[in-house]
Amino acid sequence: MSVNPDIQVERDTATFRSIDVTHMLDGSPEATNQRRIRQKQIGDDPQINRRNIIFMSHEERYEAAIARGLRIEQLKAEHDWDIMDENNAIMWCFSDIAMFVHKVMFIPAIERLGNKEQHDKWLPLAIDHKILGTYAQTELGHGTFLRGLEMEARYDKSTEEFVISTPKHSSMKWWPGSLGHSSSHAVLLATLYIDDQNCGMQPFIVQLRDLNTWKPLPGVEVGGIGPKMALATTDNGFLVLNNVRIPRDQMLMKYAQVSKDGKFTKSGAAKANYSTMMLVRVGIAHSCYFSLAVGATIVTRYSAVRRQGEIKPGAPEVKILDYQTQQLKVIPSIATAYAFHFCKEHLKWYYIETFQQIQQNDFSGLPEIHCVTSGLKAYMSDIATAQLETLRRACGGNGYLLSNGITNTYIQTLALPTVEGENTVLYLQVARYLMKCLKVAATGEAVKGSLSYMNEKIKTPYTSGLVTREDYSNVKKLLKLYQNMTVRLTQKAGDHLNKLHVSGQPKYEAWNNTSVQLVNAAKAYCQTYVLGMNIEGLSTQAVDLPGDALEVIHQLCVFYALHGITEQSGNFLETGCINITELHIIQQEAQEMMAKIRKNAVALVDAFDIPDNLLNSTLGCYDGNAYQHLYDSAKSDPMNQKQVLPAFEKYIKPMLQGKHTSKL
Numbered sequence: 001m002s003v004n005p006d007i008q009v010e011r012d013t014a015t016f017r018s019i020d021v022t023h024m025l026d027g028s029p030e031a032t033n034q035r036r037i038r039q040k041q042i043g044d045d046p047q048i049n050r051r052n053i054i055f056m057s058h059e060e061r062y063e064a065a066i067a068r069g070l071r072i073e074q075l076k077a078e079h080d081w082d083i084m085d086e087n088n089a090i091m092w093c094f095s096d097i098a099m100f101v102h103k104v105m106f107i108p109a110i111e112r113l114g115n116k117e118q119h120d121k122w123l124p125l126a127i128d129h130k131i132l133g134t135y136a137q138t139e140l141g142h143g144t145f146l147r148g149l150e151m152e153a154r155y156d157k158s159t160e161e162f163v164i165s166t167p168k169h170s171s172m173k174w175w176p177g178s179l180g181h182s183s184s185h186a187v188l189l190a191t192l193y194i195d196d197q198n199c200g201m202q203p204f205i206v207q208l209r210d211l212n213t214w215k216p217l218p219g220v221e222v223g224g225i226g227p228k229m230a231l232a233t234t235d236n237g238f239l240v241l242n243n244v245r246i247p248r249d250q251m252l253m254k255y256a257q258v259s260k261d262g263k264f265t266k267s268g269a270a271k272a273n274y275s276t277m278m279l280v281r282v283g284i285a286h287s288c289y290f291s292l293a294v295g296a297t298i299v300t301r302y303s304a305v306r307r308q309g310e311i312k313p314g315a316p317e318v319k320i321l322d323y324q325t326q327q328l329k330v331i332p333s334i335a336t337a338y339a340f341h342f343c344k345e346h347l348k349w350y351y352i353e354t355f356q357q358i359q360q361n362d363f364s365g366l367p368e369i370h371c372v373t374s375g376l377k378a379y380m381s382d383i384a385t386a387q388l389e390t391l392r393r394a395c396g397g398n399g400y401l402l403s404n405g406i407t408n409t410y411i412q413t414l415a416l417p418t419v420e421g422e423n424t425v426l427y428l429q430v431a432r433y434l435m436k437c438l439k440v441a442a443t444g445e446a447v448k449g450s451l452s453y454m455n456e457k458i459k460t461p462y463t464s465g466l467v468t469r470e471d472y473s474n475v476k477k478l479l480k481l482y483q484n485m486t487v488r489l490t491q492k493a494g495d496h497l498n499k500l501h502v503s504g505q506p507k508y509e510a511w512n513n514t515s516v517q518l519v520n521a522a523k524a525y526c527q528t529y530v531l532g533m534n535i536e537g538l539s540t541q542a543v544d545l546p547g548d549a550l551e552v553i554h555q556l557c558v559f560y561a562l563h564g565i566t567e568q569s570g571n572f573l574e575t576g577c578i579n580i581t582e583l584h585i586i587q588q589e590a591q592e593m594m595a596k597i598r599k600n601a602v603a604l605v606d607a608f609d610i611p612d613n614l615l616n617s618t619l620g621c622y623d624g625n626a627y628q629h630l631y632d633s634a635k636s637d638p639m640n641q642k643q644v645l646p647a648f649e650k651y652i653k654p655m656l657q658g659k660h661t662s663k664l
């Protein structure tokens, strides 16, 4: 099929080469080649291809997802993939892989929370798929408040075993992925009791099913929790344990230990057992980038080939991408996807560095990285889901079809604001950190890390620093506005908290009564962080780009900053970081920048380099022939393979013949 001329012209008139930007996104031309080889291995494989997924039943999809997971394992062995290749493969399959919790949580939990002997025993079994596991933490009654977990592990000195039980309905495990039908084992988080003393949430390895028959073991009641909005392939489950006994060495003992005679000791930081969640939060930030890149690719290409209506009366119908309002739906998502790219790259290295320190029992970096990973997981998933919905609607009626590729991406991504810590709760963790830093800054001590700008901003009187017109496209000046805004919102929340406390409210009550402001400040911190990482990316990752490409990536960053101010203008005005005249100029500049970026919109999404067989979209194919692909997809619907469906004979015909009665 030839390429649609409407999309070809977009590529021909772009001011830079997409491939240069693709190399930057991958890290180097060699990395691009390597990724393409991997994506081809996956995309061309008939067992992995998700082409007909939208026509499958829940059970067919589950079975296909198991097969896909298995095939990934074979490909990994055949082509000698490393862990990054494997993680990417999981993401490129849009998580339509059963058992991915085994990889992204079960194995990492053993690695992080187990001691050397436990690694030696369990990791080979898990890595070789001799056992399959889940991460079972959430309960029917508690998902957020982990100190409230009710599943009990009571130590029995006489037999050197833990006895695990579910005392009431609310204490059953509820939600763990792959628990319903696909796990033989669980890393199970339960409250440890020794002689009735509560020793907090601890991790245990518990076998749930017989490895030959797959039947639940005695004392284990397990099953699926029912159909969900999406992620049909991660069979989320429930689990009831009736006095199930496990040996003492099946408590993962890296950070807390129970001796044979029942002595409880701790080593490491109090929240070290939470470290698996931190890893997955980093992964979620990455997948927010990917989801947005997918959505932006599909909708930008579709907007460049769909023509509807006219701008100039009587002139030919225009590409919908030429409507300014359509640009406002599409361009921010392109700019955000690029900003998220820089941010997730930074986060990856930051996490690896801090994790290495933690492995060497240096926990000093834990508070800051907990704040950053919690905040970015929340902020990036909030923004990604909101923008994906905007993008989906930007496709008009075809945005409601499953074959468009964006709907599935969107509903899968909708899980991300909830999983791994509900977003509001995570913002409040960020706010806790903000308040601590505010206290440090107020005493004149230096705040370190991502909030070090507080040192300067807390003292200096605020001026926007926007004097000349050029200042409005100076990303460093724009970043200062964001930093000012964050510090002011933090101070405002801090002042409110103190005021309530001084007026007699206990601290916890004052905290709850300030929590709306605290969350607002936390969001501002996250938005500032993402912009900061985008700017850093310009001078690190983007610096070797040819000038024309660098210019466009720079424009995206300017637009990201300006658009963010227009979206949050209330915060910027209220805190006095800009005045109304400055806001008007910012709005104008953002619109002008958007018009410039529009010219390169298709080339910018092409640079994400997502192949058609992974994009799996009728609307967003590289060749731009959306109508042909829509028609082909409709024709391939199994319901269209018969001219007359059984429902005709059964119901419609009797109705037409007036034979429908109350028996029908």
Ligand SMILES: CCCCCCCCCCCCCCCC(=O)SCCNC(=O)CCNC(=O)[C@H](O)C(C)(C)COP(=O)(O)OP(=O)(O)OC[C@H]1O[C@@H](n2cnc3c(N)ncnc32)[C@H](O)[C@@H]1OP(=O)(O)O
Pocket (backbone or CB within 6 Å): 091, 094, 095, 101, 135, 137, 138, 143, 144, 145, 146, 147, 177, 271, 272, 274, 275, 277, 278, 280, 287, 290, 291, 294, 366, 367, 370, 409, 412, 413, 415, 416, 418, 419, 420, 421, 422, 425, 426, 429, 432
């Ligand atoms: C197109 C592609 C589509 C792809 C599509 C993919 C779909 C992909 C689906 C993914 C699927 C994934 C699989 C989901 C798997 C789950 O969802 S697993 C379950 C995850 N569960 C959670 O995240 C629970 C959330 N809750 C928590 O993390 C904690 O309980 C909370 C909310 C942080 C509060 O904890 P708490 O024990 O009550 O602590 P609190 O008294 O508030 O004290 C907090 C202190 O601990 C510290 N702290 C708390 N947590 C931590 C931590 N982690 N580290 C360090 N310190 C910490 C705080 O800094 C604070 O310190 P201080 O201020 O006191 O110094």
Ligand SMILES: Cc1cc2nc3c(=O)[nH]c(=O)nc-3n(C[C@H](O)[C@H](O)[C@H](O)COP(=O)(O)OP(=O)(O)OC[C@H]3O[C@@H](n4cnc5c(N)ncnc54)[C@H](O)[C@@H]3O)c2cc1C
Pocket (backbone or CB within 6 Å): 101, 135, 136, 137, 138, 141, 142, 143, 144, 145, 174, 175, 176, 177, 231, 236, 415, 418, 419, 420, 421, 422, 423, 424, 425, 428
């Ligand atoms: C698709 C999916 C996959 C999952 N996979 C797993 C898994 O593999 N393993 C696992 O263990 N769990 C899993 N979960 C569970 C998930 O981690 C929890 O649902 C999540 O942590 C939120 O907890 P919750 O359901 O208790 O929400 P709740 O805490 O009940 O949240 C409900 C509301 O209460 C608010 N709220 C709660 N506490 C506070 C507070 N302190 N301050 C202010 N507001 C508050 C929240 O903001 C929210 O608005 C999964 C969930 C989903 C949807």
